[in-house]
Amino acid sequence: MNAITVAGSVDTSTGYQRFIRTPLFAALLLSIILATPSAASYLFLTSSQAAGTAVMAAVASLLLAPAVRFRIRVFEIVILVTVIFGHFFVARYMIPVNTGRFASSLVLLLGMILAAQFVAQWLVELPDMVLQRALHWLRIGMVLVAVLSILHLEPRRFDLSVPEKAIFPFTEHSHFALVFTPLLLDGCVRSRGWRRSALLVVGLLIALLLQNLTTLIGFALVALITAPLWQIVILMIVIAGAALGMDLTYYLSRLDLSADTTNLSALVYIQGYEFMIDSFDLTSGWGMGFQQLSVIPMKSLASNVIYAILRGIRSTCMMVASAYRRSSANLAFSA
Numbered sequence: 001m002n003a004i005t006v007a008g009s010v011d012t013s014t015g016y017q018r019f020i021r022t023p024l025f026a027a028l029l030l031s032i033i034l035a036t037p038s039a040a041s042y043l044f045l046t047s048s049q050a051a052g053t054a055v056m057a058a059v060a061s062l063l064l065a066p067a068v069r070f071r072i073r074v075f076e077i078v079i080l081v082t083v084i085f086g087h088f089f090v091a092r093y094m095i096p097v098n099t100g101r102f103a104s105s106l107v108l109l110l111g112m113i114l115a116a117q118f119v120a121q122w123l124v125e126l127p128d129m130v131l132q133r134a135l136h137w138l139r140i141g142m143v144l145v146a147v148l149s150i151l152h153l154e155p156r157r158f159d160l161s162v163p164e165k166a167i168f169p170f171t172e173h174s175h176f177a178l179v180f181t182p183l184l185l186d187g188c189v190r191s192r193g194w195r196r197s198a199l200l201v202v203g204l205l206i207a208l209l210l211q212n213l214t215t216l217i218g219f220a221l222v223a224l225i226t227a228p229l230w231q232i233v234i235l236m237i238v239i240a241g242a243a244l245g246m247d248l249t250y251y252l253s254r255l256d257l258s259a260d261t262t263n264l265s266a267l268v269y270i271q272g273y274e275f276m277i278d279s280f281d282l283t284s285g286w287g288m289g290f291q292q293l294s295v296i297p298m299k300s301l302a303s304n305v306i307y308a309i310l311r312g313i314r315s316t317c318m319m320v321a322s323a324y325r326r327s328s329a330n331l332a333f334s335a
Contacts (some may be wrong), residue, residue, distance in 0.1 A: 017067040018156060020095070021126055027135035032059055033119065033142065034179050039169035043155075046106075049171075054108055057115035070121035077113060081106070083291050091289035095282055098295045105291035132190065139183045139199075145176065146206045173212035180206070181218030188226035200227060264309060271302040 014202060033056055040052030088102055123131070149153060149167040153216055158187045170176045182201045183197060188196050200223055207216040223235055278298040 012186075020064065020067055020122065021130060023130050023133040023137070026126060026130055027137045027141075029060065029063060029119075029122075030134060030138060032056060034138075035169040038171050038175055042166060042171050043167055050105075050108060054111060057111045060113075060115045061118055062324050064118040064122050065230075068122050068125075070117050072114075072117060077110070081110075087287065088289040088292075091283060091286060091292070094284070094286065094290060095296055097289050097292050101295060102290055102292065135183060135186055139187050142176070142180045142183055143202060143206065146180070146210060149173075149176075150206075150209045167210070173210055174214040177212060177215040177218045178211075180215065181222060184219070185222045185225065186221055196226065197231065200231065200235065204238065208239075262305065262309065264306065267302045267306050267309075271300050271306060272299040273297070273300055 020029075036056035036059070037049040037052035040046060040055060041049045044051075046052070084106065088097070091097060092099070145167060154166060154168040167173050167176045170179070180203075184199060187199045191199060200219075203219045203222060207219040223232055227235065261270075275293060275298050278300065279293065279296075281296070282288070282296065
């Protein structure tokens with residue numbers, strides 16, 4: 001049997017089936033899918049977004065399972081798991097691996113596939129007007145998220161810190177850009193006239209005020225795809241004028257991939273390249289196995305620089321926190 005069909009009970013969930021096809025539910029569920037993995041990492045200081053991803057997959061599946069009919073493609077899933085298992089067990093004869101990490105990651109992957117099946121079928125059956133309104137609300141929400149970040153009003157973490165480049169609920173501006181860019185593109189494709197121009201202006205302002213290269217590139221792609229030529233010319237003139245009055249050090253440092261760079265984003269790119277080369281050397285080109293990249297010690301000069309920078313930042317943060325506590329105690333004593 002190549003597929004298994006699962007359906008909710010029509011008699012007991014008719015009202016709920018109608019509810020999950022409303023703009024409110026669509027906006028809420030899409031918000032959960034887009035924001036939960038990074039929000040959990042932001043608030044609870046997790047080392048990765050795996051915990052948030054597991055919560056997101058579980059919530060999406062539980063919300064949609066009672067009322068969504070879908071097909072589990074058993075044959076394709078068996079092939080995928082077999083390939084992952086085969087690759088992993090060959091790799092473990094070449095290098096020491098973490099079997100527990102492999103197993104837990106594979107369970108998470110299967111949970112994500114299950115949730116994706118539910119969400120995909122739900123989206124297919126969702127009326128276009130409902131989806132359009134939900135995406136409109138999400139665009140408004142993302143603009144508010146950007147405004148709060150620009151005004152430095154992000155919620156604090158449970159350790160009372162706010163990372164410099166965080167933009168709640170995302171741990172970094174680049175993650176915000178990956179969510180905001182498709183929503184901006186959808187709005188510009190569906191809109192005409194002054195509405196599309198207004199969306200492009202909002203997107204440009206957000207990209208410039210956030211000072212994030214990924215957001216700026218995402219906006220540029222949306223403008224090239226959707227804007228007429230005369231609007232693109234005007235936007236280029238505006239961007240050029242803004243660039244003359246801005247400090248471009250941040251953008252140029254992101255593009256510096258030389259051995260002397262100290263920009264964390266550029267160093268992460270270099271680190272990934274060095275890890276890839278070293279992992280291929282260790283396994284003769286086979287690869288290290290599913291989710292094993294951070295388990296095996298590997299050679300990376302960029303990693304040493306990253307750790308040194310982070311240790312310096314952490315030490316500075318501890319000094320600032322200590323000074324803040326001392327000043328608060330002095331004020332309390334004076335009072």
